[in-house]
Amino acid sequence: MTHRADRDDRTTGSTATRGAGRRLRSALIGAALLLGAAAGARAAGNPGPAQIAQLIHARHEHFHALGKTFKSLREQIGRAQPDWNLVATDASQIERLATALPTWFPPGSGPGHGVKTRARAKIWAQPQAFAAAAKTLASRAQDLAQAVPSHDPGSLRLRARALGEACGSCHHRFRAHSSWW
Numbered sequence: 107m108t109h110r111a112d113r114d115d116r117t118t119g120s121t122a123t124r125g126a127g128r129r130l131r132s133a134l135i136g137a138a139l140l141l142g143a144a145a146g147a148r149a150a151g152n153p154g155p156a157q158i159a160q161l162i163h164a165r166h167e168h169f170h171a172l173g174k175t176f177k178s179l180r181e182q183i184g185r186a187q188p189d190w191n192l193v194a195t196d197a198s199q200i201e202r203l204a205t206a207l208p209t210w211f212p213p214g215s216g217p218g219h220g221v222k223t224r225a226r227a228k229i230w231a232q233p234q235a236f237a238a239a240a241k242t243l244a245s246r247a248q249d250l251a252q253a254v255p256s257h258d259p260g261s262l263r264l265r266a267r268a269l270g271e272a273c274g275s276c277h278h279r280f281r282a283h284s285s286w287w
């Protein structure tokens with residue numbers, strides 16, 4: 107039930123529910139901190155609860171940037187007169203983010219640490235499959251960036267579609283439908 111309320115807050119964007127979500131989240135992080143104090147001694151070298159929250163927050167920020175930039179690029183290449191400078195900037199940012207993606211998933215930043223994330227435990231259980239999905243994204247991002255100087259919207263649209271399929275295929279396998287703590 108709480109999961110649903112939290113997910114709804116994301117879709118409706120209501121300030122009241124968001125506030126409640128935040129309070130709930132900090133309460134949970136507080137509780138996790140207490141539990142973590144004991145676990146910390148046991149698992150020296152692993153990130154502590156505050157660090158995990160930071161890692162997951164940073165990951166979400168990176169994905170937001172990736173999503174926003176990809177949207178901007180798709181919008182430009184759908185125009186009759188794309189702004190080619192913007193397309194080039196977006197494509198190289200997408201390439202940079204796609205290459206960095208594997209570093210956003212350090213061990214211990216998955217579900218089960220009191221911090222909301224849609225990253226599935228499978229990411230760390232099947233590291234090779236996850237790395238392959240990230241690599242597909244990076245190579246399609248590179249294909250797209252390399253095609254920008256051609257200024258050929260048709261070819262860029264095909265490459266953008268292939269890139270989008272790499273996003274979707276990884277989400278399908280490695281991103282949960284709802285958030286778990």
Ligand code: HEC
Pocket residue numbers: 162165166167169170172173176207222223224225226236239240243269270272273274276277280281
């Ligand atoms: C190799 C796997 C993988 C690829 C490729 C991938 N994603 Fe994701 N994405 C994830 C996972 C896992 C999450 C969940 C992260 C979390 O909740 O901690 C996610 C979350 C997101 C989110 C939500 C962030 C939030 O705040 O909840 C957005 C937006 C997103 N991805 C966009 C994209 C776009 C756009 C692409 C392609 C250009 C892409 N992703 C490619 C695995 C991937």
